[in-house]
Amino acid sequence: MSNxxxxxxxxxxxxxxxxxxxxxxxxxxxxxLSPRNxxxxxxxxxxxxGKYLLLVYETNGVIAGYASLSRYRERPAxxxxxxxxIYLHPDxxxxxxxxxxxxxxxxxxxxxxxxxxxxxxxTSENAVSIHLHEVFDFSLCGIIRHCGRKFGRCxxxxxxxxxxx
Numbered sequence: 001m002s003n004x005x006x007x008x009x010x011x012x013x014x015x016x017x018x019x020x021x022x023x024x025x026x027x028x029x030x031x032x033l034s035p036r037n038x039x040x041x042x043x044x045x046x047x048x049x050g051k052y053l054l055l056v057y058e059t060n061g062v063i064a065g066y067a068s069l070s071r072y073r074e075r076p077a078x079x080x081x082x083x084x085x086i087y088l089h090p091d092x093x094x095x096x097x098x099x100x101x102x103x104x105x106x107x108x109x110x111x112x113x114x115x116x117x118x119x120x121x122x123t124s125e126n127a128v129s130i131h132l133h134e135v136f137d138f139s140l141c142g143i144i145r146h147c148g149r150k151f152g153r154c155x156x157x158x159x160x161x162x163x164x165x
Contacts, residue, residue, distance in 0.1 A: 008054040015063035017041040028123045031148040064092035067101035080116035124156035133160045
């Protein structure tokens with residue numbers, strides 16, 4: 001079995017879109033309610049340049065998951081902060097792929113002088129993601145209660161952060 005973590009390329013986009021859209025349709029890992037289309041995902045892909053990294057975990061030519069560092073907020077005062085997201089293909093969950101992606105993307109972030117903090121916004125019921133962040137010494141900064149509604153339920157959002165400054 002051949003496993004590789006690498007920077008995403010344009011050819012990966014259909015698999016990345018499928019992974020994300022599966023999360024949209026079947027989980028509370030994202031508060032998106034409708035699947036993303038090709039144009040949206042292309043713009044998302046193109047926004048990941050420089051410190052906004054997009055990594056994929058490839059196993060035998062299949063994208064098992066991805067991790068991204070994205071712009072946290074549009075206001076320039078937030079430029080030192082990035083938002084971390086990790087999504088896994090349902091067939092590859094529970095195989096420590098999220099851990100491997102987290103390790104690689106945090107090593108990248110820590111080496112960047114233009115990244116001071118990495119922020120993750122996690123649905124509070126997502127115990128697996130919360131555990132992963134705690135393993136990597138993220139701190140819980142707070143919980144925004146009842147801020148999202150999906151699948152007929154009101155959901156909380158946990159804010160986790162790790163700083164490098």
